[in-house]
Amino acid sequence: MNGSWYGLLRDGVWGNNVVLVQLLAMCPTMALTSTATNGLGMGLATTAVLAVSNSLVASIRHWVSPDVRIPVFVVLIATLVTLVDLGLNAWLHDLYKVLGLFIALIVVNCAILGRAEAFASKSPVGASFVDGFATGLGFTFALTLIGGVREILGSGTLFSGARLLLGPAFARLELIVIPDYKGFLLMVLPPGGFLVLGFLLAGKRILEGWRQRRDAALTTSVPGLPKAGAA
């Protein structure tokens, strides 16, 4: 069982990454990656909702008939997001001031319904939780990466505003990468998101092509060994 959970984790974060491979959830990806901190905040909030929504969908999967599953899942996810929104606003208000903008956007994240539909509606609760968590981590990773690149190129800083999101202890995360940087507006504006994502996708393809060639070389030299890096 642990082996397959590791597979789920690896798939969610890398092999089947929701942004870098499936190209889902483009709306929050483009809107919220102007800084690494924003990307991280949106990623973490989405991870929490994904893990819970996947578990819930999996736990009621036997009662939901296939014909009406989509409205049931949509209501479930929307309710969950609204509950998180209300709860954060009431009890973690300082965090809400930073994340509040993102929370409502989680509803429109097609990755959540996508995972509910593609995985959680057919899988046990534990595996669905892990899948949601892993997909969320992959989303967080991709968003923070895109945000980091855009922030460095666009404003010359990294993780600015992290102390608002994570608390004063994380003030040292906030770096000025390029001092006295004039800024590169294109990167901060929406086109920068598409540009950075395009280059990252190309980079990932190159990296995987390189790994596949290496694995192919390994399998031909040691016959009978299963292919490792095929994802």
Next chain:
Amino acid sequence: MKRFFQRDGVAYQASLLGVVALVASAALALAAHHTRAPIAAAEARDLEASLSQVLPTDFSDNALATDTLLLTDADGAPVKVYRARKGGQVRGVIYQVTGKGYAGPIAIVMGVDRDGTILGVRVTKHSETPGLGDKVDAAKSDWVLGFSGKSLAEPQPARWAVKKDGGEFDQFTGATITPRAVVKAVKQGLTFFASHRAELVDDGPLTTRSAAR
């Protein structure tokens, strides 16, 4: 008839949707009920914090958010004025003005003392271009702090403009519309103060809402 009640039958599906909607509504209603008070309290704290940031420290000793006055501006729009008092005497007032920015309205909170001198100005909400117009935000640049100590007499009314228009205030490279809008809105705010000064600095009783408190 038997199929009707099975998992792919209409009755089952309708009741399933009904139950899901009911459970979701109940959860939301419960959550809304339990979070209403904490959210209102948190928003009141936010309001207080955003009001006190345009005042010098230890300027007032009253509850700013509840000591209000409702006036109308030159255009007939209502303006909610928050009064800053120390020992019962009104030392200054805080109110919001709106500028017409490049990408929509710019919400500005300004504090003015009894003599019509600006105590502080902050842009609280805007949708100006990141990296260009958003320098009016105190988090991005010190520009907006330059209003403190200014009044309608200093600089002269004609100098209440950005440098490009022959005025006193800096514009930003690549963004003139935004600072121009803020300067204009703040100047209008001062004109509003001048025409309502008597009512604004009157040490009269608290508003009914705060008196009941």
